[in-house]
Amino acid sequence: MRPIAAVLERIDAAKLNDHMTALASFGSRDVRHPNHAKAVAYLKEQLGAIPGLVVQSHRAAYNGIPLENIFAIADPFTQPGPTGWVMICAHYDSISNRSPGWNPATSDAPGADDNGTGTAALLEYARLLAQERASLRQRVVLAFFDGEELFFKGSAAYLGTLPEPKPYAAVINIDMVGFNPLADRLDLIWYTNGSAGLRDRMIAANDRYQIGVSPLLPQLATSGATILDAAPFGLAGIPSIAIVQRYGENDSTFPGNYTFHTVNDTPDKITNKRLWLKATKLALATALELAR
């Protein structure tokens, strides 16, 4: 079995950048924009080209707007159990409602940082996990959620389809991780006491694999106000965490991403690719520790 540290070294920063640039190039991934379909096609094309992955769609609707969650599943060669699954998730939709005169159907919403960075990480996990399937004891689900910018409607709809007992032992969310020009800082959002163990496991993984996210700032979220795909799962009692640049107070380690939810969230604003790579390693290391 390839050691986790060796799997982390296989993450290809050039591939991350290619995926993020491609996703931003569609102009908008807003669920009300016609080019949203181009993002769906891109994800399916990329995932479909990877041998050994199962790709599934889950369709939902919100206020008459169709949503499509896309899943890439890496299963162990032994039959996966009904519980103990590990999810890594990122939303691929975008929005630019902070830009003046914004029109969801026609305005740009490139979403390079939010959340081209996280979506690209998931695409890279798909490539790598397909090669690590034989080492997995648990099913790993890569969830590309839609409608997050409408208050996590895609992930919440998916949560509603899960049987009891819920199959997931952990949900790890990655959202906006490439902007911060000041420090390799991430906020680590966690939900209820049920998520504390997962939070501590990620903090330990940051040290054990010398990933170097610093500071890594735990923050308890007691509601969905953080607007992250981890929220519906965490508030439902599933151990859930999110790594994100966005929710701490702006301070000397983070100036705030001034392009957030604007037409200016473009690839040239991804100014900390080292942080992006660290975040990508951190979520994968945590997931692999749980799934092996």
Ligand SMILES: [Zn+2]
């Ligand atoms: Zn986001």
